[in-house]
Amino acid sequence: REHDRGNEINARRARPNECVSSLQTMSVLRQLYDRDFPVYKQPVEIGYFSLDSKRKFWNDARQLRYYVEPEKCPNFNLRDGYRDRFVKRDDSIKEKLDHILRWILANRHKVQSKNVTCPVGVDFVTWRGHLTKLLTTPYETQEGWLLAVSKLAGTLYISEVETEYACRNRDNRTERHEEMMYWGYKFEQYTCADEAQGCPDSGGVVNTNEAFCTVVQTRLAEHKLLFSGEVDCREADLQAPQAPACYIELKTSAEIHTPKQRSNFHRYKLLKWWAQSFLPGVPKIVAGFRDNDGQVVDVETFKTSQISQLIKTEYNCWKPTVCMNFCSDFLSFVRETVREDDPRTVYLFSWDPHKDVTFTIHRDSEYSFLPDWFVKEMTR
Ligand code: 0WD
């Protein structure tokens, strides 16, 4: 993609009246972030929403499901229904932050602050998945990212832009890969019921349009955050602690045979699993280990809080503190960089493995992502 055409300014070139001390790039070297763990306040659920089988937004918990513990060695065939009972979400449709923005408008009373210069009362609004990518950046060697940021009424909105690399991968997925993407959703169907006392319906349709999303508020160092993340299910026991402590993340992964496979699982997979669940305060991850034929051979539960202990046996492994300090420093970098409070201006932050974080500025471009219906309501 061409990032600096027409009225779009290449930010790496300092403008004449620009502050000379303003940082133009940011390093991702791990050793720079290996310091005390930053303050990360216990995330509080301030709301939730559902997306139905047609991807329609509902300001309620109708899509929340209940966990039904499977046997240790269940007879789950994850390939079942792929051909005849699968409705796949169209992932070429980019929804950006729209569902979160809809939630904010529907719940203005919950997020409104007394500060007239910052009516939403937080510094950042984004998806949990975007923050997960930031947390894992110091350890990522494969995939870069593009994050678009706009400031509106004092709040910074962060929305991902698909990289060319990711777009190509999406277009060139093999039939095998397409099917394996279904396996995770099929595992959810085997382990979730629609009602607290209900049973999973493994004969039903898997529809990946459906989602239940929690909206949480927290603070990382000096950054007040509001973000949303998809939640697979909750404990069926209605006496369980209140959300997000009752939520459960479901995963599938290839079964582990060799020490090398175990080491890779600790180094790469557990990093992503930990980051994703730690952010919203989801305490439990249930993993189905499957063979190459999609048969689940083992189910294991991981406590999010114990994952960092579990991986310490690994030589030169990832550290939660590096992840959190990098994220905190990146958010500081964004705050120093994004000066213009205008929804039509996008600061596009870009990172590729083995490189620094850089940015470009775009006015009235294809990158603008805050919809008029949101801007109109927020600036009323
Ligand atoms: O348009 C985009 N670029 C994105 C949209 C990227 C990431 C997310 N989304 C939206 C979707 O509306 C989705 O409903 O975010 C929602 C999920 O947000 P999240 O919780 O912040 O995302 P993440 O933590 O990356 O993924 C959580 C789950 C995944 O579970 P696993 O166990 O595989 O991590 O959400 C699903 C998936 O089941 N998921 C998605 N669902 C729809 N669209 C997407 C996606 N793009 N990415 C992950």
Ligand code: CA
């Ligand atoms: Ca999941």
